[in-house]
Amino acid sequence: MKRLPLITPHPPRLSTLTEALARIEDSAIYSNNGPVLRAFEADATRRLFGGQGACLAVANATLGLMISLRDAVSDGPAGRFALMPAMTFAATAQAAWWAGLTPLVCDVDASDWSAAPEEEERLLERHGAQIAAIVPYATFGYGIDLDRYRWLSKRFGVAVVVDAAASLGTTDASGVGFGAGAPFPIVFSMHATKPFATQEGGLIHCADVDRIERLRAMANFGFTAPRTATLPGLNAKMPEAMALVAQARLDEFARVSRHRDQLAEAYRDAIAGRYVMQPHRAGRQALGFFPLLLPSERTHERDAIIARLDEQGIGAGKYFSPHLGEQPWVRGIAQIEPTPVADMVGSRLLSLPLSDSMTVEDVARVVDTLDRVVAVEPRSAYRAMPPVAKTMIIGGGPAGTALLTAASRHGLLPDLARGLVLVERDGAIGGGQLGRYAITSDSTAQTFLSAIEGNPDPAIAALADHPAALAVARHRASLGVPLAEVGPLLRAIGDRLHASITAHGGTVMTGMESLSARRKDGRWHVRLRDTATHRDTEHVAENLVIATGGHQPLDRLVTQQVAGTSLIELAGDRLLQSDSVLARGGFEMVADLLSGKRAPRVAVIGGSTSALTTVALLLRERPALPFGAGGITLLHRRPLRPFYHSVEAAHAEGFIDFGPEDICPISGFVYRLAGFRLEARELVLRMLGVDGRAPEPRLALHRVTGDHDEAARDILKNADLVIAALGYRPRALLLEDAEGRPLALAAHAGAPMVDNACRVTDASGAPVPGLFGIGLAAGFVPHGKLGGEASFVGQANGLWLWQNDVGMMIVDQLLAGRARVAA
Template sequence: MPASALHDLPLIAARPPRLSTLIEAIAEIEASGIYTNGGPVVRRFESAIVEQLYQGQGDCLAVPSATVGLMLAIRHARRHHAGDLAMMPSFTFAATAHAAIWAGLTPLLIDSDPDDWAASEEAEADALRQYGDRIAVIVPYDTFGTGIDTDRYARLSAETGAAIVVDAAASLGNRDSNGMGFGGSASFATVFSMHATKPFATAEGGLIYSADAGQIAEMRAMSNYGFGNARSALQPGMNAKLPEILGLLALARLATISDIAEHRITLADRYRAVLDGLVTPQKVTMATAIPQFMPVLLPEAMAPHRAAIMADLAAHGIGSGHYFSPHLAQQPYFQQSCIIQPTSIADAIGGRMLSLPISDAMTVEDVDRVARALRMACARQLLPAQPQAPLVHETVLIGGGPAGTAMLISASKQGRLPDLASGLVVIERSARLGGGQLDSYAITSDSTAETFLSAAKDNPHPEIAALVDHPAGREIARHAGRLGVPLARTGGFLDGLGQRIGQVVTAHGGMLLMQHEAIDARQTANGLWQTRVRDAVSGAEKVLLSRHIVLATGGYQAPEDVAAAEVAGMALGQRLGDRLLPSDRFLRLGGIERLRERLAGTPAPRIAIVGASTSALASAALLLKSDLALGAGAVTLLHRQPLRPFYPSAEAALADGFTDFAQDDICPVSGFVYRLAGFRLEARELVLRMLGVGGRAPDPRMRLLHLDGSRDAEAAEMLEASDVVIGALGYRPHGLPFFAADGSRLALSADAPGRPRLTDQQCRIIDAAGEPLSGAFGIGLAAGFVPEGRLGGERSFRGKANGLWLWQNDVGQLIVDQIAANAAAARRAA
């Protein structure tokens, strides 16, 4: 049968009760003269819901829409909470976040569970650790009505003090195995939609249910302007009353909801049977879950072809969609107004999501037709693509975290980002630019709040400059004048910065390959770079050709390097076994909790830290701020390099009583003492205290042991007696396999053992012999660049220089200048 002879199958076919069949009931409303204000029809509907779906328990309130219901319920829930955040999954509809904003809260967007696509328990736990009592309300979403565990949220509320409001837009009519409606055991508010597109379809409307009838009574008053008995406002209020005519439609829908549920569930079951092996369905836990449509995940290989597949279905008269793609964290307004946690699972779900039609009028044969069309559409996308001429990009930037975006920020400050962007491709493994993994650490930054904000403040691009007034920018500003910013608080700002940088890049012709990973790079015979890239969602690979390549892939702590480090005549791993803990694991969120569990039952723990890095001092500060029972001398820092504090001038150092510096320790450009080697902010304060500078009293719980060769026996005894030893021995650069034109592997300096350099003093990636690779640059943690000459820095410095300000200014500019000069030379030669 030709497609033209078939009836169309829209994704959602609204089919609310027909008013034309309710003429007598409409006449009764007209005769009563009551059209709203909680009239008898609406109250009859509310009572029927409680009796038929909730076995007579609790109460409910009919409202004009689910969005209004969420606004009302969230505002009610936050009354006794000082927090300013509403935690919710990013994979939900815009109404959820809008409602929280209208209720006076900032949405905190978190990741999803890969099976049921609701909020991830792990992501919730991480967010609660980071933001604590700032989270006033938790707003889980019963994703597509499959039945989240409301008992777990009751426990979570009891544990944290946060209120709960469940967004259950598509769940009205769903029941558990005992016949109880969804949310029936919950004393908090559950909000449903009765929009025409929902399974429980009227023209429009919403419903708030709670097993606590007292809460509903309070919200009922709020829905009537907050009036008390004397029509005098006693609390926040609004007009949130459902008109009688919509109550009539709701009553009619309730009368048929059981039959509708059975029919739609039959269609969903048929989909699962006929699409088995092709797509991935959502996990369903409710005994009766009425589907609004059929959400499935395409195979990873098909995800890049979703638009073509949907067009193919449309050509056969079949509607489809991709709820919710983009999810909230991918939408411009919410990127500007929310705090966003990592959402890699939501990104992956959204990237593969395909919504297929289910309606009251569809048949099982219609489902079979959709399945056949979908299989054919997917098969057509597997046909070989036509070859295309290679496109040569100017620059491929690998890594969109703090270092990668720092280079782009540097270009933006110079007014050169549009030119750089015109030939730029950014490859980033996650779904967002900006924050990288910084917000996964439990320590404070060694950059000031003012340094973070300087990336946006007075930036030539207005959308970047506006970030200062974004909630995430204000979060950073709260820490101005303090000893750094908690890194767990930086993600929202850095991601917002990345999002705006990305907008500028794409607006000027650049390309963002999000959720892509660089596999390797090969230099061609004519000096170009071939970068092999893999799509993390689909697994598809492609090759990018460019004149320049920039690695901003960060650094990592290799546990084997920590174990191999020799202290007091023996490798740490050999001496300590499982008592050795790499500092990177300890400094992450949850690290102190894991250490507490490890030391449970140890009445007077002894902890040693090995190293003189910022990580070593950060580890010590984290321990001293914790609630661990640390007695006198419980923490020992074993260090080979002297501990040097930063000072803004020699005069400031001398005035503070610090004299342990010489002329070579002073930066000739800035006049700073130990500009590069000196500890800053929180680490600096701890160093000054432990050195007793200016009469400061050392913390009695900590002591220093300088490994100068004469105290090996004491160091060995200390290590043997320690319950845990934290190895804080620096980071090595994340490299990328590089190959020559003949296919042979290029040995890089970064491949050497220990803590090698990735780059030279011009930020050029260097090979094992120290020779630069043409057109290849590196920036970021452990890259190894050290300022010199006009950039300043003390002559005595022998380490690696890292820092956000440095990357966003001098280092970034150095790379941008070379790329621009090379591009100009290439144009002249052409």
């Protein structure tokens, strides 16, 4: 059987170039921008880039990136960051670091896997002049929008250097090479594994001929005159012999590119509807291999799939996994933003062979073998989905999957899965947005691990030895777990839940956005949109569970009053929401905003966990902000209460500020629901001076007494920064009656979304038939056998509750409803 390696280098053979090599030897010119190299550069400019601008051949693409970045920031703003996407090779970050910049790694777009535009623009707005350069990566040779980067460069005054390592051979619809006429450097690789294969080498193209000549000097020790360095430089020159190989590749490249494009088209035709791939743009995409995403329920089997393909003579890989933000060295020197999409894409990527020596028949064999190994069903049709689902869960984040975890822990997931449809906007379930936060959890490591330990589903129980579980387990003795480490574990659990659901007759619809749900004929008619194709479809379900999470709406700030005065009026443009501060990079944003203040003053509004966590973040992060005594003021209405496991534990520390109504009758916990836990609890204990603890001198507490609290108004007026931690509200899903009129819900008036049975209630407080809610901002209050103190006012959220009693409350109702129908 013909073996098909993942990478099969096909550079021109030196043994066929002996006459030309002899001419180089006769000339005695081996390097230093000799005639062979110059001829190749001119020919490449003409053939590949329509004669626009100029090209510079260098020893390799990494050196090309290094000198291009160093040149780009030489006369520009004194920024320290190089903004780049997570889905790129380590060389991108290495080159930026060698050029004196700190990589700032952002998330990618779920469709084409290049940098997410909204993330780039958010970071440019946040960091401003601190970003010296953007380094977009044309992922797997994909033709990214360079006009947009022209606009970003002008809009933000930032340099641009494009890492197009894999893109030599990518063209537009007219056949002109990617990057032709770009005003900034486009850096290509000519490594042996690339479509434009030499042995080693790089090519820089730019419309600015003067810049190319400046880069040429930098590649030659910075010499602009004989042996006179006037620029920063190094030795990046391409020797004449390698330029000869590059010229030979150029001579055959049109034929090679047509053949490889035929193979790529064969792949696209063969896998259509069964695997996710990059969208196909007009023109040609240079591909060194063919990348696709495995179904999310097969993510945890990727290594085994690669091994089984290898047994069938087919090489496969997983570029880029780990992605840039997961590389250990990069994590030590870079600032890495939340990358949930890159995490998902990286975990599912599979690279298949595509080489000069392959045939279309070889492609058919590869895909047929992959189908048999993966046993995949067509994605686009979701054929397993019943005409009427028993239950549809909208949202596959931590709350939606916690409901499934609760069922799995009681051995009920197979029953629940029959007729179940789970809808999730992202490409995989489980992780949600937790990984985007720079804080520790308010749940213990054991809470997260309890979903695994002793689970009747052997696939979920086996996660105990998963690297993500071991990373969380290291924090068993800590005050919470860094949320950046929680995300991978929840995604791993999500993958196993996905597999279990589909194995028992359910359907998981990833990449689908829920638009609306109409109650008609005793059922829910739900309109969904495919985020890749933007095609809308309608699906029917008997029951609907909303697990779409919560957010901090801006309109709340407009109506919010503090001490009888509008918050907007008091704080003006100094106002932030806690969610943006707690996100990764939020502390740096605050530091930038306060950078001109010798003794900054910050006011945090709210008495919630997010408020205390915001204060803790500002106090502990490094480099420390120069807060003086009382530099941070926490404004709250209700007393701040610490949680205790028992009355005895509270008394042992001398804490007696509670009564019988503050003790949970089920567990005996003091302030079980109202009390702060873990890191927030420690801060409250200090500020209350419990058991002789010394208060944190940089923090002051101010309890707002009412509409006439002039001191509260003064604190807000005089603060350099005001952070609102006012809680979360449910993410909206448009709910309609049979005539298409919006359903009026209790949540619209600021009341909890659900009642004490997790049923969503209408404006009159009556439960809406067949509609449940779970998760952040649902407003659930534990009661009865769930425990909780009688004095508690507010809502209770937490992964432990969702994975246990709260989740089971919904599961029991859903399965009981089925039993009634069957009877």
